[in-house]
Amino acid sequence: MDKEYMIIDGIKVELNGEKNILEVARKAGIDIPAFCYDPDLSIYGACRMCLVENERGGLDAACSTPPRAGTSVKTNTPKLRKHRKMILELLLANHCRDCTTCQKSGKCKLQEFAYRFNIEGVRFPNTACELGAKDKSSLSIVRDSSKCILCGKCVRVCNEIQNVGAIDYAFRGSKMKIATAFDGDIVNSPCVGCGQCASVCPTGAITVRDDADKVWDALGDKNTEVSVQIAPAVRVALGKELGLKEGENLMGKLVASLKEIGFDKVYDTSLTADMTIVEEAAEFVERLNGKGKLPMFTSCCPAWIRFAEEKYPEYVENISTCRSPMQMFAPVIKETYTGDKKHIHVAIMPCTAKKFEASRDEFKNKAGEPYVDYVLTTQEVIRMIKESGVRFNEIADAKVDEPYGMITGAGVIFGVTGGVMEAVLRYVSATQDKKALDAIALSGVRGLDGVKEATVKLGDAEIKVAVVSGLANASALMEKIKNGEAFYHLVEVMSCPGGCINGGGQPVGEREAKCERTKGIYDADKAEELQFSNQNTVVKEILTGPLKGREHELLHVHYKHK
Amino acid sequence: MEQTIDFAVLDQAIKEFGNEEKSLIAILQRAQEHYRYLPKEIFPYLAEKLSLSEAKIYGVATFYENFSLEQKGKFVIKVCDGTACHVRKSIPILEALRDKLGLSEEKKTTDDLLFTVETVSCLGACSSAPAVMVNDEIYPTMTPESAVALLEELKEKN
Numbered sequence: 259m260d261k262e263y264m265i266i267d268g269i270k271v272e273l274n275g276e277k278n279i280l281e282v283a284r285k286a287g288i289d290i291p292a293f294c295y296d297p298d299l300s301i302y303g304a305c306r307m308c309l310v311e312n313e314r315g316g317l318d319a320a321c322s323t324p325p326r327a328g329t330s331v332k333t334n335t336p337k338l339r340k341h342r343k344m345i346l347e348l349l350l351a352n353h354c355r356d357c358t359t360c361q362k363s364g365k366c367k368l369q370e371f372a373y374r375f376n377i378e379g380v381r382f383p384n385t386a387c388e389l390g391a392k393d394k395s396s397l398s399i400v401r402d403s404s405k406c407i408l409c410g411k412c413v414r415v416c417n418e419i420q421n422v423g424a425i426d427y428a429f430r431g432s433k434m435k436i437a438t439a440f441d442g443d444i445v446n447s448p449c450v451g452c453g454q455c456a457s458v459c460p461t462g463a464i465t466v467r468d469d470a471d472k473v474w475d476a477l478g479d480k481n482t483e484v485s486v487q488i489a490p491a492v493r494v495a496l497g498k499e500l501g502l503k504e505g506e507n508l509m510g511k512l513v514a515s516l517k518e519i520g521f522d523k524v525y526d527t528s529l530t531a532d533m534t535i536v537e538e539a540a541e542f543v544e545r546l547n548g549k550g551k552l553p554m555f556t557s558c559c560p561a562w563i564r565f566a567e568e569k570y571p572e573y574v575e576n577i578s579t580c581r582s583p584m585q586m587f588a589p590v591i592k593e594t595y596t597g598d599k600k601h602i603h604v605a606i607m608p609c610t611a612k613k614f615e616a617s618r619d620e621f622k623n624k625a626g627e628p629y630v631d632y633v634l635t636t637q638e639v640i641r642m643i644k645e646s647g648v649r650f651n652e653i654a655d656a657k658v659d660e661p662y663g664m665i666t667g668a669g670v671i672f673g674v675t676g677g678v679m680e681a682v683l684r685y686v687s688a689t690q691d692k693k694a695l696d697a698i699a700l701s702g703v704r705g706l707d708g709v710k711e712a713t714v715k716l717g718d719a720e721i722k723v724a725v726v727s728g729l730a731n732a733s734a735l736m737e738k739i740k741n742g743e744a745f746y747h748l749v750e751v752m753s754c755p756g757g758c759i760n761g762g763g764q765p766v767g768e769r770e771a772k773c774e775r776t777k778g779i780y781d782a783d784k785a786e787e788l789q790f791s792n793q794n795t796v797v798k799e800i801l802t803g804p805l806k807g808r809e810h811e812l813l814h815v816h817y818k819h820k
Numbered sequence: 821m822e823q824t825i826d827f828a829v830l831d832q833a834i835k836e837f838g839n840e841e842k843s844l845i846a847i848l849q850r851a852q853e854h855y856r857y858l859p860k861e862i863f864p865y866l867a868e869k870l871s872l873s874e875a876k877i878y879g880v881a882t883f884y885e886n887f888s889l890e891q892k893g894k895f896v897i898k899v900c901d902g903t904a905c906h907v908r909k910s911i912p913i914l915e916a917l918r919d920k921l922g923l924s925e926e927k928k929t930t931d932d933l934l935f936t937v938e939t940v941s942c943l944g945a946c947s948s949a950p951a952v953m954v955n956d957e958i959y960p961t962m963t964p965e966s967a968v969a970l971l972e973e974l975k976e977k978n
Binding site: 417422423424425426427428429430437438439440441447448 | 860863872873874875876877878879882883884889
């Protein structure tokens with residue numbers, strides 16, 4: 259078949275199955291502005307910023323108009339400029355413009371476009387700032403309707419990608435708003451705290467809850483020992499914001515910066531990711547031998563746990579009893595602390611749901627204190643580094659503290675979809691050599707696809723595994739399992755599409771960022787000397803030393819049925 | 821006036837219209853007809869049956885003027901404010917009714933749950949403008965005085 263083309267701004271662009279003119283234009287390197295468009299979500303067509311002018315002088319929304327061969331559109335004409343400026347002016351009139359004190363300042367699309375389209379004034383009175391109070395009820399996110407431009411991305415991500423449906427459009431016309439059922443606080447909705455709404459929000463209407471001040475206070479107190487653990491996915495998501503490359507493994511610099519800032523002890527959560535594998539694999543083998551339910555679901559993702567509790571309570575027992583790596587490390591650190599200062603433990607996570615996980619009753623010590631005192635997301639720690647004045651791109655690498663300094667590549671890949679599964683498969687593989695590693699990597703567990711399946715040999719048995727990311731994908735899989743249409747022995751679930759590298763607490767990035775960060779994680783895995791969790795001798799030392807006999811109390815958890 | 825929520829009417833509506841997203845409005849209309857408003861309790865019930873989120877149902881229920889989340893009065897008085905009625909002075913009728921009952925734009929129903937006063941955009945009774953509808957009955961060519969008299973009449977009927 260002959261190739262088909264359309265003309266955009268005089269450029270002949272080949273059509274290659276693009277669903278809309280916007281995609282064709284972006285392929286041609288033309289950056290059409292848009293608020294409500296996201297290639298991973300359904301088309302909404304609400305913001306009208308992406309209007310293009312057709313041959314007859316009519317205006318079409320590029321996001322919802324399919325490209326037609328032989329036609330021609332212009333993306334930058336006096337008429338379009340006038341419309342875009344008017345749209346921006348109207349949006350700004352209804353937007354609380356306290357940019358200097360807004361968490362999204364510098365990353366806000368509305369701010370960016372107002373600058374890009376040279377908006378010099380807004381002729382209409384502004385009443386947005388008086389709109390109701392912020393919803394700070396959630397431990398994960400903060401909602402501020404005075405900043406909302408009704409692009410609906412949050413609603414679509416919550417419904418289409420996560421199948422949570424905590425929020426939707428409510429009311430009509432000028433009264434329209436994004437609301438939970440009965441416009442209540444988000445904490446009383448089915449929200450699982452994944453934070454994906456915050457990461458797609460183009461403005462400051464939904465932001466990550468910031469707990470940095472409390473950590474600064476602890477750091478400033480001489481009588482407090484502050485320890486910190488850093489999750490695998492954080493190290494590859496710092497670069498772009500701190501003047502280096504997206505996806506680059508910056509663990510060494512991060513450790514050095516945190517020490518400079520004043521953290522007394524810095525650890526790598528990858529260590530207890532290995533510990534999770536050791537415990538989880540043992541549990542899996544037990545379940546395979548008839549002690550416990552199958553399929554077994556992984557338990558590292560707190561948003562998934564909440565989702566399962568809410569929607570699939572009958573499967574809560576299928577979730578591994580292993581605590582998440584964060585919740586394994588914290589008791590290890592706190593229970594072995596011998597100093598006499600007050601001990602605050604902080605976890606740096608790519609995740610907004612971890613803030614909630616840390617507050618769960620299941621993860622408190624006998625005195626009722628949480629093992630993890632504060633969870634900071636990657637976003638918050640980047641701000642802390644900037645605030646501290648540390649020159650991140652110049653600082654020399656530092657190592658994490660002993661005696662918990664040992665990690666393997668298997669722990670690092672926890673940060674990406676398929677990583678936990680791969681680490682388990684490595685652990686149970688018979689030969690544990692390069693050949694086995696390659697075979698597992700190619701078994702189908704890698705890649706950014708939302709649903710992956712593989713069959714692997716374990717001794718004489720064939721083990722069926724599935725890896726899903728995005729809770730809508732998890733839902734679809736659960737329905738299949740429920741209806742008996744599918745059977746697996748082991749299922750890995752991560753709530754955020756692509757896994758923790760794309761977590762709700764990570765710096766907001768486009769799709770390329772996901773690929774770069776994934777590559778960064780696998781490179782970091784390769785760079786490690788060891789690739790199998792069972793080779794982590796420190797894990798063994800902890801299990802046979804300080805934690806001996808307390809594994810069940812400190813490393814496992816039974817979530818209560820709702 | 822405590823109302824116990826009987827879900828049978830919903831089950832019947834779901835059976836009739838299907839347990840699909842597209843049936844939601846029809847089912848809500850049936851519910852509104854039965855309960856005279858949309859009680860909070862039906863939201864989780866419908867969400868479960870139709871596999872929709874409560875937030876979604878809330879969105880639909882708040883989008884349409886016809887759906888009410890608050891319990892309505894025994895007599896729902898709809899004052900027509902379509903063009904024909906408006907130019908023939910429907911607003912003074914509305915004001916007289918609100919005045920008499922102590923109601924307003926925000927407070928639409930009397931505390932004794934006897935009267936609800938609201939406006940509609942057109943009753944299709946333009947030839948009898950200004951028109952008022954009480955439950956399903958049209959009252960033509962009203963005046964503020966006749967509207968207030970109508971209230972007395974309805975009270976007696978009760």
